[in-house]
Amino acid sequence: MQLETLVAASVALVAFSAYLTHNRTGLPRVGKAGPLGFILTALRSIGSFEDLIREGLNKYGGKPFVVPTMAGSVIMVSGPENIDLIKASDDSAINQPISINESLQLDYTMNSRQLALPYHAVVIRTDTTRAINSFIPEVLDETRLSMSEAFAPKVGEKSATIPLFHTMTHLIARISNRAVLGISLCRNETFLHDIVRFAETVVLYAQVLRWLPRILRRPAYLLASSAFGGAKQPCKTLIPHLKVLIAERAQGLESSKTIGDFLINHAPPEELANPELLAMRVAIVNFGSIHTSSIFGSHAIFHLAALSEAEQDDIRDEIVEALESESGYTKTSLAKMRKLDSTLREVGRFYALLSIGLTRRLIKPVSLADGTVLPSGYNIAVPLAPIHFDASVYPEPEKFDCFRFSKLRDTEENVVKHGFTTIDKDFVPFGLGRHACPGRFLCASMELKTMLAHMLLNYDLSLPDGVKTVPKPMTLSGTVMPNLSACIVLAPRVGQVGQDL
Numbered sequence: 001m002q003l004e005t006l007v008a009a010s011v012a013l014v015a016f017s018a019y020l021t022h023n024r025t026g027l028p029r030v031g032k033a034g035p036l037g038f039i040l041t042a043l044r045s046i047g048s049f050e051d052l053i054r055e056g057l058n059k060y061g062g063k064p065f066v067v068p069t070m071a072g073s074v075i076m077v078s079g080p081e082n083i084d085l086i087k088a089s090d091d092s093a094i095n096q097p098i099s100i101n102e103s104l105q106l107d108y109t110m111n112s113r114q115l116a117l118p119y120h121a122v123v124i125r126t127d128t129t130r131a132i133n134s135f136i137p138e139v140l141d142e143t144r145l146s147m148s149e150a151f152a153p154k155v156g157e158k159s160a161t162i163p164l165f166h167t168m169t170h171l172i173a174r175i176s177n178r179a180v181l182g183i184s185l186c187r188n189e190t191f192l193h194d195i196v197r198f199a200e201t202v203v204l205y206a207q208v209l210r211w212l213p214r215i216l217r218r219p220a221y222l223l224a225s226s227a228f229g230g231a232k233q234p235c236k237t238l239i240p241h242l243k244v245l246i247a248e249r250a251q252g253l254e255s256s257k258t259i260g261d262f263l264i265n266h267a268p269p270e271e272l273a274n275p276e277l278l279a280m281r282v283a284i285v286n287f288g289s290i291h292t293s294s295i296f297g298s299h300a301i302f303h304l305a306a307l308s309e310a311e312q313d314d315i316r317d318e319i320v321e322a323l324e325s326e327s328g329y330t331k332t333s334l335a336k337m338r339k340l341d342s343t344l345r346e347v348g349r350f351y352a353l354l355s356i357g358l359t360r361r362l363i364k365p366v367s368l369a370d371g372t373v374l375p376s377g378y379n380i381a382v383p384l385a386p387i388h389f390d391a392s393v394y395p396e397p398e399k400f401d402c403f404r405f406s407k408l409r410d411t412e413e414n415v416v417k418h419g420f421t422t423i424d425k426d427f428v429p430f431g432l433g434r435h436a437c438p439g440r441f442l443c444a445s446m447e448l449k450t451m452l453a454h455m456l457l458n459y460d461l462s463l464p465d466g467v468k469t470v471p472k473p474m475t476l477s478g479t480v481m482p483n484l485s486a487c488i489v490l491a492p493r494v495g496q497v498g499q500d501l
């Protein structure tokens, strides 16, 4: 078959499947009218999702409205009462796992067990969060080593100019796998390459699979992932490693305490008997940490690099004070780094991961606070801009201010309220309710702060010559990514006070 025919057939299939799911909700919708208008608007949602949401918010005020997407209709709801309704939901009517399954196409990109038996979320929420203190020295050690390799200037040069997002993805994969799998795999270049590729392609492939009729999804994924990405390659390294851990456990040997060990402790017998299934658990944890933390870390570093030298020094002084008061990196010293914490919370407010949050599947009809009844079978979501850019909560909301929350913490008694990991109805990048992100303590309180603190103490950060502002983020179908090719400049601060080397 000619390539043009294949492309035309795929577009026709995509358009047909979008039409089949067109708006039958009885709610108003944005975009052009009629079935053809639905398809055209769905196509537009790929590049201009935020514009469609803005149109709906302006046109329909706080009322629910539908945005056509290539995966069908999504109902947008807003307002504090409706957010409370979603937050309080127990999955019996407003369901989160089904919508996650749908948005990551887990049945194809990982496997259907992730939805049926989500014990990996329990492991992150319980054992992993409890072990954060013991992971800190490991994460710091890996941060020092990996950054000294990644940021080394070329011979004869004083600084290194690096493509930030790509470098961050590899650093996060290595550093977080020190906690997930230990020293041997976190330094295995083949594994790192394969797991990064897997994490990077899951979102992309899931996006495209959602546009296809179900019958085509499995063959399409197998075809695409056999050429690029997919879990097969990282599993080649993961499976023998997990077999050793399982055998050691069976012999009652004392094993190192990694997140991999925690997963083995919680795994049901059929997964212990089939390490391929267990490897998928490690893969989903890796996906959760690599994809999200590299996005948040890159946004934060771009903004830190854009600060004046005096402002950067202000943050360094606070880091040094915190480390001195606690004799090094601990949970308490990291908690004292409020300016770094504030920068990360501002990343959550300003960018988040997506322009919508709290995506859920309605499995029963649901009545909203104003009496509107939403029909079952649809996905709902909450646009984040009205929450995170509400001027009555966040003065000058369009301004990215690294110190926005640390200033508030200096003046208010309730210091926890403005911390990066504190979620409430005004701050939802980690979701809300029973499914709120359990990895935020590992990623936020620990990994990202350790990495950023070490980076600031050991390197002068700046944007490349001639670049005056933080590179604009990139958006695709509602996902918000840092600019993928933009660089930053890092110059080692040799002999400077405050180095933690």
Ligand code: HEM
Pocket (backbone or CB within 6 Å): 096, 097, 120, 121, 124, 285, 288, 289, 290, 292, 293, 296, 353, 358, 359, 429, 430, 431, 432, 433, 434, 435, 436, 437, 438, 439, 440, 442, 443
């Ligand atoms: C900056 C980093 C991160 C961000 C912004 C983030 C964001 C999110 C969001 C928005 C959700 C859905 C919440 C909801 O629907 O209410 C979520 C769920 C989840 N996240 Fe994260 N995440 C981050 C880091 C991590 C890390 C490092 C891990 C694992 C090590 C992780 C593991 C999970 C898991 C397992 C869930 C599903 C929880 C459940 O369904 O009960 N996340 N995350």
